[in-house]
Each structure stands twice: as structure tokens, then as C-alpha cells.
Amino acid sequence: MANRTGTAQRPNGQTQGKICQFKLVLLGESAVGKSSLVLRFVKGQFHEYQESTIGAAFLTQTVCLDDTTVKFEIWDTAGQERYHSLAPMYYRGAQAAIVVYDITNQDTFGRAKTWVKELQRQASPNIVIALAGNKQDLANKRMVEFEEAHAYADEHGLLFMETSAKTAMNVNDIFLAIAKKLPKNEQAGAPGGGGQGRRLVDGDTGPKAAGNCCK
Amino acid sequence: MATSTFSAVDEYGFERSLEFDFKYYERFMSEYIGILARRLKRWEDLSNSERKKKSGTLKRFVRKGIPISLRESAWMTISGAEELKRNSKYSFNTLRKRKTNSVIKEAIEMDIPRTFPDNIFFDKDSTLPEQLLGILIAFANSNTDIGYCQGMNYIAGLLLLVTKNAESSFWLLKTLVERILPQYYSKNMSGLITDLAVLDKLVQKNEPAVHRHIESIGLPWAVTTTKWFICIYAEVLPTETVLRIWDSIFYEGSKVIFRVALTLIKMHRNKILECKDMTELVKCFKEMGSHHGVINCHQFMKNVFRVPGSFPNKLLEDLRRQHNNSK
DSSP: OGGGOOSOOOGGGOOOOEEEEEEEEEEESTTSSHHHHHHHHHHSOOOSSOOOOSSEEEEEEEEEETTEEEEEEEEEEOOSGGGGGGHHHHHTTOSEEEEEEETTOHHHHHHHHHHHHHHHHHSOTTOEEEEEEEOGGGGGGOOSOHHHHHHHHHHTTOEEEEOOTTTOTTHHHHHHHHHHHSOSSSOOSOTTSSOOOEEEOTTOOSGGGTTOOOO | OTTGGGSSBOTTSOBOOTTOOHHHHHHHHHHHHHHHHHHHHHHHHSOHHHHHSOOHHHHHHHHTOOOGGGHHHHHHHHHSHHHHHHHOSSOHHHHHHSOOOHHHHHHHHHHSTTSSTTOGGGOTTSSHHHHHHHHHHHHHHHOTTTOOOTTHHHHHHHHHHHHOOHHHHHHHHHHIIIIISOSSSSTTOHHHHHHHHHHHHHHHHHOHHHHHHHHHHTOOHHHHHHHHHHTTTTTTSOHHHHHHHHHHHHHHOTHHHHHHHHHHHHHTHHHHHHOOSHHHHHHHHHGGGGOHHHHSHHHHHHHHTTTTOOOOHHHHHHHHHHHSSOO
8 A cells, every 4th residue: 555656755845756657457368357457556456356357458556666666557358269350459568567367267377378379479579477376265266386387487488466455465576576676777668569668757747748658 | 107217227127227217217207208199199199000101291100209109019020020920931920930059058058147137037047048049049040141249139138128028039139130230240241331431431520529539548349339230229328318219220220320329429529639548538428328408308309310411322332342451
């Protein structure tokens, strides 16, 4: 919760902090908890029965890291396989992705791996990918071992955490870990990808700031 | 009726949003109740055959709204669902009881408690969730190419709330998915992808400034309008407005979806142009449902058939053909 300030730190009234904006997309099988993770992160809420997302939802949230404010533009997508054809529209130009699976369902882990493969092949080359094993509160029904997912994430250079949108475990942390890993001092994203990390002048949230990365 | 205008839920059991303008709604309803009574009288004066046979009069009657008490039977006849039901080899009950592919069954079961979780009639103790399951299972069994696509749950759910009849809801869903809407729910959602491109073209032609602005901000149409097509505005606009739209879709077909889309975009032209970034733009689209001009479903539907101008079927067919393989 402490990481939710919306403005950059400005000691002595000086513009010290920088604000960076990043596009983050959530992918994963239906009903693994993508929307619930976003709802927990953005509003601090949880609904046992979260409505299924049709198409995509868009939300924003900021986290503070030392002297940098990171603003996430979050694209939450529909999970059902057939909505796949729309997915490239959402991950195009994304600097970060959270691929979510449900630790109580082995199939969703398989699907997560497919998403990781697709992102590594088709999304921006420098995209930061995090793997989230959600529904950790249901660990007694676990079908995907922590070690297995951890080894897979290591092997593929992904951030990895088990999360619970229900208890809030690791939800802020995973976004924070992504924020830390995102390049804030150099060009982010693929050149010409149209979605580079943008440094915003204080108070400027307009699209004109696009392309000016944190320097 | 007068008390329901102050209720936190609408007559179909949906919670009204926190921003819901009760004052405006009350003003609108006091006028609309008179219209509803008049329309009911006019419909009752129609003979049985006049209610069934397509004609200029019936089309006009449908555009002005089908009375709530007659909606189920009118939808069944004007959409062709009644005919489909009559000519089908299998009954709803037979289809419902057939063995379903386990993957599809699981997907449907997962979505039942996630369909209108806040609607008071979809309470876990009511029979509606079970009936909804039956409709979606029967559909998946009757059409194995489509099976189940997320979004159909909302359509079937709203059909059920209106008709209170699982069997009619099933045939109406089947008619919508297979005959009225073009391949929105198929495995590759090709019809949806085509229609998103068609909408893009129509906006570009009708509202070039809005089109340029949305493009410059970089918002893909799919983000804000997928639900317009997939849920045919259910969960997007106020329920009574959605049902008025469905009245005409059942009679005139899917082009009404575009008429509504263009009307919404034209109504919000200035607001859209004022949006400075993605966040504001997405919010603007999200709030379209609380616009007074949308809550006033009677005036809204008048605009839907006037504002976008002439919209012949041929135009839509041509655009769909042009954009069929473009993506």
C-alpha cells in the first residue's frame, strides 16, 4: 500500500523524481485471476466471483521506487483461447507482461508457457515478463509445484512469484518487482514499437511525451 | 413503478451504478411510463397475423419498442426463433441432456457464477444459474463448431431475465449466434475481427476528427468496442436501452449494432476530442452508458435510426466483404 503515491518525491520543492510510464499486459487462461490481480493492485479489492472479461479492460496504477514514480498502464485481457486472435493488439508495444496461471490447475500452467513463448517471439524484445502462480491461498489443492514453476521461470529469464489476489499476497510485490526491472535510464521497448517507456514531465500525462524515455 | 425508480437495482435486477442520476431517471420515467402504456395499447390493437408478418408497420412498431409483456413472443416470431424451434429435429430438453465435451462443460460451469454476480435474480439460491447452465450446454451440444464463447453467457443471461423462460432463451440465443450475428463467437472470432475493422472504417468516414484523435492516442477499437459486439451492449448500456436495441436487432439484424455505435460516438464527439490520453479516453467510453441521452432509451432509439443517416444492408455487406481477410 505504501507504494501507491501518485506524485514524484520532490525534496525541497525541487523536481527531483522522474515519472515513467509503462504499458503492462496481463495474459493467461480464463479464470486464473488476471482481473482479480489487477483489481487487488489498483483498488485493493477482491470479488469471489469476478465477472469474465470480454475483450479487454484498461486501468492505471502508480508505484514509487526511490526517486522514480512508475505509472503502469495495465491492459487486462480475456482469457478464453478464442480471444487469442485479439491478443497481439494488446501486447504490441508492451514493456511488461504478467503471465498468470492457477496453481491448482496444471493446464493453466501449460497455457502460461505458451504465452511466454509467444511473447518472447513476438512482443518487444526487451519486454519484462513476470510469471504469477495465482490462487496461492488454495495451496492445499496445489497441482503445480513451486519449484517446477520457479525452475521454468529461471530458465526463461522471467520474474516469478506465487500470488493470491484473495489475500493480497505478493500482489503489490510482483508489480514492484517489474517496476524495478524495467529500464528507466535507457530506451525501453523495441525501436519503432510505438510503446516505449515514457518519461513524463511532472503533471504532463499527454501522449506528446511518448518516446522521451527516462534519461 | 414509481418506487422502482428509486430502487438501487433496476427492474431486471441489475445494480445501478453509484453515479446513477436518479433525478434525471425519475423525470424520464414519468414521461416514459405514458409512452409504454400507449405502445402497449397500440400493440394490443395489432392482430395476431400483423404481429408476425414483416411489414413497414411492424418494423416501425418494433423501432418504437416492444412492450415488456409481449417481448418474449415478439422476439420469438420476428427473429425467426419460433420457426427454428418448430423445424428443429431436436428439442431444447434433448439438446440440454446430451453429453457435452468435458472441456467446454468446464468452461461454461466456470462462467456461471461469474455471470451477473451482482444481479439479485442470479442469486446462488435462485434457479436462474442452473437454467443458464442448461441454455449454454444445450447450445454447445447443438453447435459443436462454436461450442461456448465467453460473452454468450451475458446474452443468454439477459434473455433469461427478460423471457423468464429457458427454452425461449435458448432458441433466441441460437438465432442470434447462428443467423443474426456474423461469426462473432466462432473459434477464430473472424466475424468480430471483420466488424471491428468495419466500425473503424465507418467512424473514419462519418467522424474523421474522432477517428484521427483515437488513432493518435493509440487506442485500438477492440479494447472499447469488443463488448459492444460480443455482448450486443449488455453490461455496456442501461438495461432498458439494451432491450430496445435488441428489439430492432431481432427484426432488422446486426446492422443496428453499427447504428448504435455511430450514434454513441457522435453523441460523445466533443468529449472524445477533449480526451488527452488513453486513461481519459477509456473512461469516456466507459461512461457512455450514463449519458442522459442514452438513459432516455426512447429518444436514443429515435436518434439511432436518424443520426447515422441512411444505412443500407448493401453498404454493410460490401464493407464486411472488403475487410473479411484484411486482418
